[in-house]
Structure formats: C-alpha cells, structure tokens
Amino acid sequence: GNSVTQMEGPVTLSEEAFLxxxxxxxxTGYPSLFWYVQYPGEGLQLLLKATKADDKGSNKGFEAxxxxxxxxxxxxxxxxxxxxxxxxxxxxxxxxAGNMLTFGGGTRLMVKP
Amino acid sequence: xxxxxxHPSRVICKSGTSVKIECRSLDFQATTMFxxxxxxxxxxxxxxxxxxxxxxTYEQGxxxxxFLINHASLTLSTLTVTxxxxxxxxxxxxxxxxxVTGELFFGEGSRLTVL
Numbered sequence: 752g753n754s755v756t757q758m759e760g761p762v763t764l765s766e767e768a769f770l771x772x773x774x775x776x777x778x779t780g781y782p783s784l785f786w787y788v789q790y791p792g793e794g795l796q797l798l799l800k801a802t803k804a805d806d807k808g809s810n811k812g813f814e815a816x817x818x819x820x821x822x823x824x825x826x827x828x829x830x831x832x833x834x835x836x837x838x839x840x841x842x843x844x845x846x847x848a849g850n851m852l853t854f855g856g857g858t859r860l861m862v863k864p
Numbered sequence: 865x866x867x868x869x870x871h872p873s874r875v876i877c878k879s880g881t882s883v884k885i886e887c888r889s890l891d892f893q894a895t896t897m898f899x900x901x902x903x904x905x906x907x908x909x910x911x912x913x914x915x916x917x918x919x920x921t922y923e924q925g926x927x928x929x930x931f932l933i934n935h936a937s938l939t940l941s942t943l944t945v946t947x948x949x950x951x952x953x954x955x956x957x958x959x960x961x962x963x964v965t966g967e968l969f970f971g972e973g974s975r976l977t978v979l
Contacts, residue, residue: 787970793972793973794870794957794970794972794973795908795957795959795973796970797970844968851910852910852959854907854908855907856907857907
C-alpha cells in the first residue's frame with residue numbers, strides 16, 4: 752500500500768534560519784505529491800504540489816522537488832518567519848485510488864523571533 | 865479559487881447526542897468528497913469516501929453505523945456522529961474533488977467536543 756513518512760517534530764528554529772522537513776514515500780503507482788500546511792486554529796491548506804518526477808513545487812518561499820530515485824519530496828525554505836509556525840503535512844495522491852490522499856504524520860514547526 | 869465550507873466549525877455536545885457536520889463545495893461540483901479525522905498531534909486519517917448518489921465507502925475500523933455519511937447532492941456531504949461519546953471528540957475535516965481538474969480542496973475543519 753501507499754505510505755508517507757516525514758520527520759517527527761517539533762522543529763524549532765530561529766527567524767531567518769534555513770528549514771528542511773524530510774518526506775519520503777512508498778507508492779504502487781505514479782503519485783502526485785503535496786505539502787499541506789495547517790496554521791493554528793485553521794484547516795488544511797495546500798502549500799505546494801508536484802505531479803511528476805523532477806517537478807519542483809514552490810509557494811510562499813517554500814520549495815520541494817519530486818525525486819523519484821530517492822522517493823522523496825523534502826520541503827525547504829531559505830529563511831523562515833515567525834508566521835511560518837504551523838504543522839506541515841506531506842501527502843501523496845494515487846490516481847489509481849481515485850485521488851485519495853495518504854498523509855504523513857505531520858511536522859510541527861515553531862519559529863522563534 | 866475553489867472553496868469548501870464546513871459547518872459548524874466548533875460544536876460541543878453531551879454524550880449520547882448526535883451531531884451533524886456539513887461540507888459544501890461553494891463554487892464547484894464535487895462528485896467525490898472525503899472525510900478525515902485528526903487526533904491531537906497526529907496525522908489525518910481517512911474515514912470514508914463519499915460519492916454523490918451512492919453509499920459511502922468506509923475505511924477499515926470506521927463504524928459506518930456511528931459515522932453516517934450522506935452525499936445527497938454534488939455540492940453537499942454530511943457526516944453525522946451518532947450517539948457521540950467523549951472518545952469521538954476530534955477534529956473532522958472534509959475535502960472535495962473538483963470535477964474538472966481533479967484537484968482536492970479542504971474544508972476548514974470542525975472541532976467536536978463531547979462532554
């Protein structure tokens with residue numbers, strides 16, 4: 752079956768630090784990969800996505816590259832802000848499963864001023 | 865962009881009562897909606913897949929008689945937690961598949977607290 756593994760949190764960084772949140776996956780087909788963000792008290796929001804190998808998704812300074820050879824989709828940001836404090840979920844969507852999402856466990860990011 | 869609205873966003877109820885949560889796609893038709901449950905500090909867990917006009921498909925371990933799902937129209941799916949108990953307290957999130965692009969959009973979530 753499909754699965755997503757991401758690094759456990761919490762991740763605590765100072766403002767302007769570099770962020771990496773690792774995500775690896777296993778899938779039977781050719782999934783699309785996503786990063787979702789959940790800010791305190793809010794629902795999930797799509798942060799970025801990549802639909803095929805070597806694609807790079809980017810949004811709000813965050814980037815992630817779909818690496819088929821390493822089955823990874825690590826999230827990076829060069830300079831985090833306090834407002835980036837949230838829980839980040841890596842997910843995959845298997846088109847053969849009707850777009851059903853499989854989520855990783857989530858990583859809480861705390862950015863201190 | 866496409867919007868999915870959930871209502872209510874917060875609900876507190878007494879043990880033994882039933883609670884209905886609505887999930888609406890406001891500006892697109894959604895033939896498929898998903899219901900997820902999120903326990904504190906844990907990931908989302910898929911509860912069921914809801915297809916318009918047919919019975920929902922429940923994931924293993926999810927009680928279909930306890931979590932009633934109805935997808936009566938292309939823009940509305942409801943989740944009813946029947947005879948709620950404190951262990952049902954959780955954050956419930958729906959998502960809807962936009963029919964043309966296949967993209968998923970999430971509702972804001974509904975926090976249920978059962979006293």
